[in-house]
Amino acid sequence: xxxxxxxxxxxxxxxxxxxxxxxxxxxxxxxxxxxxxxxxxxxxxxxxxxxxxxxxxxxxxxxxxxxxxxxxxxxxxxxxxxxxxxxxxxxxxxxxxxxxxxxxxxxxxxxxxxx
Amino acid sequence: xxxxxxxxxxxxxxxxxxxxxxxxxxxxxxxxxxxxxxxxxxxxxxxxxxxxxxxxxxxxxxxxxxxxxxxxxxxxxxxxxxxxxxxxxxxxxxxxxxxxxxxxxxxxx
Numbered sequence: 001x002x003x004x005x006x007x008x009x010x011x012x013x014x015x016x017x018x019x020x021x022x023x024x025x026x027x028x029x030x031x032x033x034x035x036x037x038x039x040x041x042x043x044x045x046x047x048x049x050x051x052x053x054x055x056x057x058x059x060x061x062x063x064x065x066x067x068x069x070x071x072x073x074x075x076x077x078x079x080x081x082x083x084x085x086x087x088x089x090x091x092x093x094x095x096x097x098x099x100x101x102x103x104x105x106x107x108x109x110x111x112x113x114x115x
Numbered sequence: 116x117x118x119x120x121x122x123x124x125x126x127x128x129x130x131x132x133x134x135x136x137x138x139x140x141x142x143x144x145x146x147x148x149x150x151x152x153x154x155x156x157x158x159x160x161x162x163x164x165x166x167x168x169x170x171x172x173x174x175x176x177x178x179x180x181x182x183x184x185x186x187x188x189x190x191x192x193x194x195x196x197x198x199x200x201x202x203x204x205x206x207x208x209x210x211x212x213x214x215x216x217x218x219x220x221x222x223x224x
C-alpha cells in the first residue's frame with residue numbers, strides 16, 4: 001500500500017452515463033494529480049492540484065471534470081465519454097506542488113471501460 | 116517539451132543475472148528523476164528518487180544513477196529474481212512529471 005487509495009478499481013460505463021472516480025490520501029501531501037495510462041502509451045498527466053487549487057489542465061477534454069474539495073481528496077467526474085477514453089486512470093500525490101524535490105506516490109488505479 | 120525514452124522496450128533474462136535499464140531525457144533542467152515499478156493492471160510503486168543534485172541512489176539490490184548533463188539515468192538490478200518481473204518506468208520532473216514508455220522485464224526461473 002502506498003497510502004493513496006482509489007475507488008472503484010474497475011468501472012464499466014456507457015457513453016451516456018455519468019460516473020466519478022475517487023482518490024484519497026492521508027499522507028499529509030499538498031499536491032494531487034490525475035494521470036491517464038492507455039495501452040502502449042506513456043502516462044499522460046491530466047490535472048494537477050496544489051493546496052486544493054487547480055494549477056494544471058493538460059488540454060483535457062471537458063467531458064473529464066476534476067474536483068478537489070480538500071487536500072486529501074480528489075475526484076474525476078466523467079460524462080459522455082468515448083470508447084477511446086477507456087484506460088487506467090491513476091491518481092498520485094506528493095508533498096508539494098510541481099513535484100519539486102519530493103517523491104510522488106501513486107494509487108492502484110481505476111480500470112475504466114467505456115462501452 | 117521534455118521527451119523521455121526508455122531502452123530496451125522489453126528485456127528477458129535468466130534468474131540471477133545483473134541487468135541495466137536505461138532512461139534518457141531531452142531537457143536537463145530537472146528537479147528530480149524517479150524510477151517506478153508497475154505490475155500488470157496495477158498502480159506504480161516508487162523504487163528510487165534521485166534529486167537533481169545527486170548522482171545515485173541505492174535501495175537493496177537496486178542502484179539508480181543520474182547524469183543530468185548528458186540526460187541519462189540507469190537502473191541497475193543485481194542478482195535478478197522472478198519476482199522482479201514487471202514494467203519499470205522512469206519519470207523526470209521539471210514543470211511537471213514526464214514518463215517514459217517503460218521497459219517490460221521478464222526474469223525466467
